[in-house]
Amino acid sequence: MTRWGMVIDLEKCVGCDTCSAACSQMNHVPSGAGWRQVIPLDTPKLGNPQNGRLFLPTNCMHCGDAPCQTVCPTTATFRHADGIVDIHDELCIGCGYCVVACPYLARTITRYDEVYAFTPELLPAATDRSGICTKCDFCLPRVEAGLVQGLTPGIDAAASPNCVNFCIADAIHFGDLHDPDSNISRMIQAKPTMRLQEDLGTDPAIQYVMRADYPGMNGAAVELVPPRKQKVWHKPAAFNFILGGTGAAVYLLGLWLDWLGAPVTDWYKLLAPVLIGLGLLGLTLEAGRPFRSVHIFRGWRHSWMSREAWAAAFFLPLAAAAWLWPDSLLDWLAALAALAFLISQSFIVYRSRAVTAWNRPIILWVMVAASFVSGAGLFLLAAALFHQAVISYLAAAGLVSVLAQGGLWLVYLHGSGDKAFDLGTAVLRKPRSLLATMGLGVVVPLILLAGMLLVDLPALLLGVTAVISGGAMLLGSAGLKAQLILQAGYLRGIQAGPVR
Ligand code: SF4
Ligand code: SF4
Structure with missing residues (x-):
């Protein structure tokens, strides 16, 4: 059974944010939300020996054991057989419970005035996406349409997520984690990789290529992004x-x-x-x-x-x-x-x-x-x-x-x-x-x-x-x-x- 996943090469990412911009535009992501973030890392703390900078592109990890899905009271959040965690927009009530359950800062509750804020002519048609939760879906419609045409997601651009296609540094790769011969499985076998929040047991579907010899890494877990206050429950x-x-x-x-x-x-x-x-x-x-x-x-x-x-x-x-x-x-x-x-x-x-x-x-x-x-x-x-x-x-x-x-x-x-x-x-x-x-x-x-x-x-x-x-x-x-x-x-x- 296929499990779609990603490999993101932190040694290649230049922090340009093109993937986020492309994602937001192609998926009509509300301006107050963001399916992707490219977070500059505090590399001196990591002890980057080259004194360069590191950037962490993140989006929904499409967890194998997704805390967002477990808490969702409406069953709006669900998991496809291919591992993609998705949202039934029409069921979501915008309660925000998934936001305080997701340990990857991957979810946002949209607000009516932020939906298509820069394209007000689309606002009436977009009201169905206001007041609900939104997050990355690995561009599932593109992936599914590509499969129908006999294309290979991750190899053929027409069947691959937009962030993969638009990355200027070839840092983002998409493919089948369960296929040992897939493009991303071969990368995982060939290069040192890590996953985020590994200790939580969420089984994220995104792996990061990252050198193991940053002194700050020390072979153990290290904090890359600091905690932030929750803003959904008031x-x-x-x-x-x-x-x-x-x-x-x-x-x-x-x-x-x-x-x-x-x-x-x-x-x-x-x-x-x-x-x-x-x-x-x-x-x-x-x-x-x-x-x-x-x-x-x-x-x-x-x-x-x-x-x-x-x-x-x-x-x-x-x-x-x-x-x-x-x-x-x-x-x-x-x-x-x-x-x-x-x-x-x-x-x-x-x-x-x-x-x-x-x-x-x-x-x-x-x-x-x-x-x-x-x-x-x-x-x-x-x-x-x-x-x-x-x-x-x-x-x-x-x-x-x-x-x-x-x-x-x-x-x-x-x-x-x-x-x-x-x-x-x-x-x-x-x-x-x-x-x-x-x-x-x-x-x-x-x-x-x-x-x-x-x-x-x-x-x-x-x-x-x-x-x-x-x-x-x-x-x-x-x-x-x-x-x-x-x-x-x-x-x-x-x-x-x-x-x-
Ligand atoms: S990253 Fe967050 S939103 Fe995505 S599947 Fe995991 S818990 Fe859910
Ligand atoms: S905001 Fe929507 S998707 Fe999230 S837990 Fe509530 S009903 Fe489910």
């Missing part, structure tokens, strides 16, 4: 994690109180779906193509974002029905959906492969603990106003979740990290940030919650203490999630693997 994404997590935890805590026989009324069964619904609504409006959002249900087999949508779709009507018919099986079915929603949200963050501050197992627990802290905080606020009898239960639950959140956050911040993790979490370790997450979110509630549990406070003081601790928990936990999404999101740098 405040609506953070709000979804804050509101959705709080809503799910409120429901689970309410049912727990019910199960214990605590005197709690059913208001939480309505508030929880409202919070989850508001979070998802905000997120939907941030997507590039919100009116196609129904496609999000297609990718449940592999995407946690799709599973989050399914969990919400079950939870919202179940919670409403449980409010109408209390003390029934519906309560527990809704609780299961709330739990699935909470777990899905945590995995959405964790599976963002390109953001190293999110892509670590402890983040799963941080997200769950923070949700229970904000849920218990909101419940405490309501309990102070409406039913003080449950405050002691909530104080106990709050104490456990606040302790868990504080401990997990400290372990997370002191975890050993790569450069993107260190960059992203540097601001989270600053005193001002710690004052919000640890001071407001952990220390203040811990003291007040312990006071409520250990001291027999008069009703008024108990209510005031519950309000202050609940508010602190809510704000501290929301601040933690907001900082995690908005500040710590650095896309990992690109590393050269060992030269073979």
Whole structure:
């Protein structure tokens, strides 16, 4: 079976960017996007003995195990049998999840005003490509058309990608990686080559010819491109994690109180779906193509974002029905959906492969603990106003979740990290940030919650203490999630693997 791939000769590339210009023009790539980048490398760091310059042309690596495909909630991203990773434009909702999952900086979400910005007469016809993800497709239409004519991609120009044809230095080669006699297989056998981000196990289909004797290479992986901040998930994404997590935890805590026989009324069964619904609504409006959002249900087999949508779709009507018919099986079915929603949200963050501050197992627990802290905080606020009898239960639950959140956050911040993790979490370790997450979110509630549990406070003081601790928990936990999404999101740098 054919697997299309490339060999790019870094010793030949002169950094002229002709390939990028040709690619953008021939493929009508929106001006704000770029299917290719030619990145000047910091060669003194590599120790280039000739003191020359090196340039790294990159595009989609058409990974054998593509993180972008795994996370895509709509199945818009898919892989052809010949290995080319492609996008069904008509399914893409522009959620940006693939952008924070791709470790090669290969994807962009287009904006309406950037599509054909230099050829406005084409704008109406191009609206179908606005607000969605775009990336290199190895010029698949040319390759397929060439094959129909009996041509050989990589050998015959009419069947080869545009960047290959336009490269002025003969640095880019295209062919079949699975054919040992193909042009690129022979190059790989004859010359020292390396692949990018080799340690991630993504099996990229692009190999780079590169000498192994740069002292900076040292036979090991070396960073070629520094990390950069993610720019696709903004405040609506953070709000979804804050509101959705709080809503799910409120429901689970309410049912727990019910199960214990605590005197709690059913208001939480309505508030929880409202919070989850508001979070998802905000997120939907941030997507590039919100009116196609129904496609999000297609990718449940592999995407946690799709599973989050399914969990919400079950939870919202179940919670409403449980409010109408209390003390029934519906309560527990809704609780299961709330739990699935909470777990899905945590995995959405964790599976963002390109953001190293999110892509670590402890983040799963941080997200769950923070949700229970904000849920218990909101419940405490309501309990102070409406039913003080449950405050002691909530104080106990709050104490456990606040302790868990504080401990997990400290372990997370002191975890050993790569450069993107260190960059992203540097601001989270600053005193001002710690004052919000640890001071407001952990220390203040811990003291007040312990006071409520250990001291027999008069009703008024108990209510005031519950309000202050609940508010602190809510704000501290929301601040933690907001900082995690908005500040710590650095896309990992690109590393050269060992030269073979
Ligand atoms: S390089 Fe990025 S966009 Fe291309 S297949 Fe790999 S993960 Fe997907
Ligand atoms: S639906 Fe989302 S994850 Fe899938 S290709 Fe579009 S932007 Fe990427």
